[in-house]
Amino acid sequence: MQFPQALETVLQTLERLRDETGHRPCASRTVLDALEQIAPARVRENIPEPKIEPPSPDLRRTDGNKVEKLAAIQGRVAGCTKCPNLASSRTQTVFGVGNPDAEIMFVGEAPGADEDKQGEPFVGRAGQLLTKIIKAMGFPREEVYIANVLKCRPDTPGSSYGNRPPTPGEMQTCRPYLMEQIDIIKPKVLVALGAVAVEGLLGTRAPMRELRGRWDSFNGTPLMITYHPAYLLRNQSPSEKRKVWEDMMLVLERLEKPISEKQRNYFL
Ligand code: SF4
Secondary structure (H helix, E strand, C coil), X not given: CCHHHHHHHHHHHHHHHHHHHCCCCCCCHHHHHHHHHHCHHHHHCCCXXXXXXXXXXXXXXXXXXXXXXXXXXXXXXXXXXXXXXXXXXXXXXXXXXXXXXXXXXXXXXCCCHHHHHXXXXXXXXXXXXXXXXXXXXXXXXXXXXXXXXXXXXXXXXXXXXXXXXXXXXXXXXXXXXXXXXXXXXXXXXXXXXXXXXXXXXXXXXXXXXHHCCCXXXXXXXXXXXXXXXXXXXXXXXXXXXXXXXXXXXXXXHHCCCCCCHHHHCCCC
């Protein structure tokens, strides 16, 4: 086992001990000194320094238990090297953002170049459209939770720009982190954005025209499938935009939110 994987295993064990016993495990000065001695190995192996991202401001204003649990996963994700090529090419991991008590959780496929730079999901052009959709539904962006199946930007060897979809193997490897996030947040409704997110969540592949606009279920949580906002940027047809909006109205109805006349007539 290489050093980064071994370190991650140790961290996971310590976190489990802390969670199960309610006590923070202690390490002697000798052990800490030994770890400091080992640290340069990571530098020799050219593994980037894991960035432990602080909880977002939204994480700080809710149920402390959820905040701590999410922060613990976020810390593990920040140091994760299970996909060595992605760990070495990423600027940082992109964990997720929003209200840990969110009623709606949006799930996309993977960070792109903008998200990799900023460390937040859905901040590029597609993200701006998603924010517009969320606001049209009547929520501030901070009120929902947004995450991806993959927490690292899929690498594009030989090219410094462009994005590629994650492979099924990468999604399979990273999926447990998303499962933990969903398990903690417990949203009333999940929204899968695009066919790749559906594959990451449900393991099924099908054309979006067959998947979208109907309720599915993910481990007992209602799951609405709709187009990825990037698809709407590529396909500006009003009828495609209307379909996404109709899917979002189904979500509002499921949550028993009032829908105004203006919202019913809304076009993205
Ligand atoms: S994609 Fe997920 S599993 Fe792979 S290195 Fe990144 S955080 Fe780890």
